[in-house]
């Protein structure tokens with residue numbers, strides 16, 4: 590499962606993709622990037638004055654093959670701020686090496702992105718979490734990374750960042766405080782949590798024994814994405830905030846008929862799309878001060 594090289598992840602290739610996008614962006618100069626999780630493409634619908642660019646048109650972008658992931662970038666404004674929104678992401682289990690999964694983040698860096706808000710659908714491991722809760726990610730355990738699957742494998746391109754980037758500050762503390770404040774102002778305290786995201790390779794969901802292990806290790810939610818994007822973004826100095834939607838309960842008991850499926854994940858995402866859109870719309874940060882806008 591490991592990607593042993595990052596051939597193709599050359600600065601030149603990233604630049605070609607970025608130049609292509611710059612030619613499409615018009616006057617939009619986004620500093621904020623948003624990544625839509627499974628079933629959360631609706632976040633892109635709140636973008637005003639949309640300029641849509643399909644992944645199939647962008648040099649070196651691959652296909653987004655998962656239901657609930659549209660496969661296009663949307664440029665425009667949210668709350669008056671220029672943004673770019675990834676409607677659909679790439680997952681390791683789709684068969685892509687880590688550098689392919691992280692590629693859009695390097696392209697974002699070259700088009701001027703300074704902050705990324707990543708969203709995802711995740712299973713709730715923490716027994717106190719309910720389906721429909723939002724979990725602001727404060728840290729992650731990357732089982733894929735620990736097993737050797739990382740976007741940073743291979744020669745380091747120091748024009749993006751250092752060989753050994755720290756990750757203890759992966760999820761920006763100030764942005765998390767602002768985001769939580771914004772959620773609170775919206776009356777979302779009852780379903781706003783924070784916690785540790787466990788990244789697993791997938792695509793199979795976890796066994797009961799695996800989930801018990803993740804719980805013991807300090808995991809609050811499980812998912813198959815996000816950390817490769819976060820690692821790539823942090824490596825090149827993009828600030829990160831990330832929020833999971835708890836789309837399903839993780840089954841930790843043997844004597845039950847309950848199970849999990851992607852349709853349930855998409856259904857919960859659909860049910861919560863409106864609140865997620867409101868939160869994202871209200872939590873856009875200013876380019877200069879990283880303050881939330883009109884959280885009233």
Ligand SMILES: O=P(O)(O)O[C@H]1O[C@H](CO)[C@@H](O)[C@H]1O
Nearest residue numbers: 626627709710812813814854
């Ligand atoms: O993480 P996102 O892309 O939201 O999708 C999550 O939902 C899918 C499983 O239902 C997996 O791809 C998992 O990672």
Ligand SMILES: Nc1nc2[nH]cnc2c(=O)[nH]1
Nearest residue numbers: 710711712811812813854
């Ligand atoms: N690994 C994993 N990913 C998910 N994405 C949405 N729900 C889940 C889940 O329960 N487990």
